[in-house]
Amino acid sequence: MSTAARREREKEKRRNDIIDVAERLFFSRGYDNVTMEDIARETELARGTLYLYFKNKDDIYIAIAIRGLKILNGLFREGYMKGNTGIEKIKLMLLAVYDFYRKYPGYYTTIGNMQSRGFNKEDYPEMEEVESIHGDSFRMVLDAFNMGIKKGTVRSDVDPAKAAFILTASMQSVLNTSPADELVEYAVDMMLRSIEDTK
Amino acid sequence: MSTAARREREKEKRRNDIIDVAERLFFSRGYDNVTMEDIARETELARGTLYLYFKNKDDIYIAIAIRGLKILNGLFREGYMKGNTGIEKIKLMLLAVYDFYRKYPGYYTTIGNMQSRGFNKEDYPEMEEVESIHGDSFRMVLDAFNMGIKKGTVRSDVDPAKAAFILTASMQSVLNTSPADELVEYAVDMMLRSIEDTK
DNA sequence: TCATTAAATGACAATTCGTCATTAATATAA
DNA sequence: TTATATTAATGACGAATTGTCATTTAATGA
Numbered sequence: 276m277s278t279a280a281r282r283e284r285e286k287e288k289r290r291n292d293i294i295d296v297a298e299r300l301f302f303s304r305g306y307d308n309v310t311m312e313d314i315a316r317e318t319e320l321a322r323g324t325l326y327l328y329f330k331n332k333d334d335i336y337i338a339i340a341i342r343g344l345k346i347l348n349g350l351f352r353e354g355y356m357k358g359n360t361g362i363e364k365i366k367l368m369l370l371a372v373y374d375f376y377r378k379y380p381g382y383y384t385t386i387g388n389m390q391s392r393g394f395n396k397e398d399y400p401e402m403e404e405v406e407s408i409h410g411d412s413f414r415m416v417l418d419a420f421n422m423g424i425k426k427g428t429v430r431s432d433v434d435p436a437k438a439a440f441i442l443t444a445s446m447q448s449v450l451n452t453s454p455a456d457e458l459v460e461y462a463v464d465m466m467l468r469s470i471e472d473t474k
Numbered sequence: 475m476s477t478a479a480r481r482e483r484e485k486e487k488r489r490n491d492i493i494d495v496a497e498r499l500f501f502s503r504g505y506d507n508v509t510m511e512d513i514a515r516e517t518e519l520a521r522g523t524l525y526l527y528f529k530n531k532d533d534i535y536i537a538i539a540i541r542g543l544k545i546l547n548g549l550f551r552e553g554y555m556k557g558n559t560g561i562e563k564i565k566l567m568l569l570a571v572y573d574f575y576r577k578y579p580g581y582y583t584t585i586g587n588m589q590s591r592g593f594n595k596e597d598y599p600e601m602e603e604v605e606s607i608h609g610d611s612f613r614m615v616l617d618a619f620n621m622g623i624k625k626g627t628v629r630s631d632v633d634p635a636k637a638a639f640i641l642t643a644s645m646q647s648v649l650n651t652s653p654a655d656e657l658v659e660y661a662v663d664m665m666l667r668s669i670e671d672t673k
Numbered sequence: 674t675c676a677t678t679a680a681a682t683g684a685c686a687a688t689t690c691g692t693c694a695t696t697a698a699t700a701t702a703a
Numbered sequence: 704t705t706a707t708a709t710t711a712a713t714g715a716c717g718a719a720t721t722g723t724c725a726t727t728t729a730a731t732g733a
Contacts, residue, residue: 278699278700278701282699282700282710286711310688310689310690311689311690311691312688312689312690320712320713321712321713321714322690322691322713322714323691323692323693323712323713323714323715324711324712324713326691326692327711327712330691331690331691332690332691387590388590391586391587391590391650434660437656437657437660437661438660438664440651440653440657441644441648441657441660441661441664444644444647444648444650444651445640445643445644445647445648447647448643448644448646448647448650449640449643449644451590451643451647452639452643454639457636458636458639458640461633461636461637461640462636462640465637465640465668465669466668468668469664469665469667469668470664477730477731477732481679481730485680509719509720509721510720510721510722511719511720511721519681519682520681520682520683521682521683521721521722522681522682522683522684522722522723522724523680523681523682525722525723526680526681529722530721530722531721531722
């Protein structure tokens, strides 16, 4: 009776195996220097088979980015939980991005590339999930701002949504420049300084 | 006697014509949706001829980005000149980026794409020029910081190099999100607030 | 006028993509 | 167990596109 269920599991497993192989290859050689043939060879499948699991090469790339986004989102959540005050939560979440960047550089660049490619939901329905995860992360930053303002650790004249948006975008771009630790710390301090309530 | 010189001019002219056509196509359809054949057709040249003027498709793309960088650099210079104090120069240069983004969205995204592709100087010698223009722009921001610190419009505990770097990177990434005017203004204010001397 | 140099051409091989008719494997029913 | 139906996998194929190079065309100047 559970045949169908097992089939489903196996399919999921195979899908994941493909992503495993693909991400290893993409991370080491870059998107353009990996062919579907390469992925097929390493997974010991025929090229055509890959297309039973993914629409095309981009589709695999998005799947990898989603894995990364989930990890990043988890780190965000940790930061959010650990921080006691609003401003502290914000700081820890900014540092979480840095942590992610260092621990998972492959995922980091994959996410960046995916964003700049601008896939649309019509062609790639998984982009819904991307948006959803992103929204979840953003909501945490927003919450931290609101809490900070209410409790007086964040300046009351700060617009939570705008500031949350700007801070996360800025953090991202600083990391895109492959900066030294020192610069990142400095950037975090600068950002916090611009929102901190110092009265 | 000036035959060689004229030849040189004509060659330069043709090169520019190719860039003209290519940028029109790239801007309207995006890099991946433009073929060398398309560019050849519109320039009324054979495909092979394009390769006499450019190493390959990426090479054309870089040439377009360089055009954009020169324009942006000019806007930077304007802002630098117009501003009376250090902080004012900084503000005007940040707004110059925004101005560039609005007036030349095609160049803006081309530059962004080029950066994320990470071309190296060995394969693409023109990347030297890219670096040089970039360095020139950066130097102006840096100068403005130094002046601001000396004259007291910028906080004295700000590290000019780091802050200059972070500010420009942040501005760029905010724009990458296709923001509303309102958000950009807010971002500029936030950034300035973090470096302003308010004593 | 004619030989030399420079510019342009387009046919070619190579790469890689995504499809699809066919084959193989697995599950279900008799 | 055997036959049938369903699901999964295959790889040959056509299409698109890239960059090259031997050949042709045009321009120069002796």
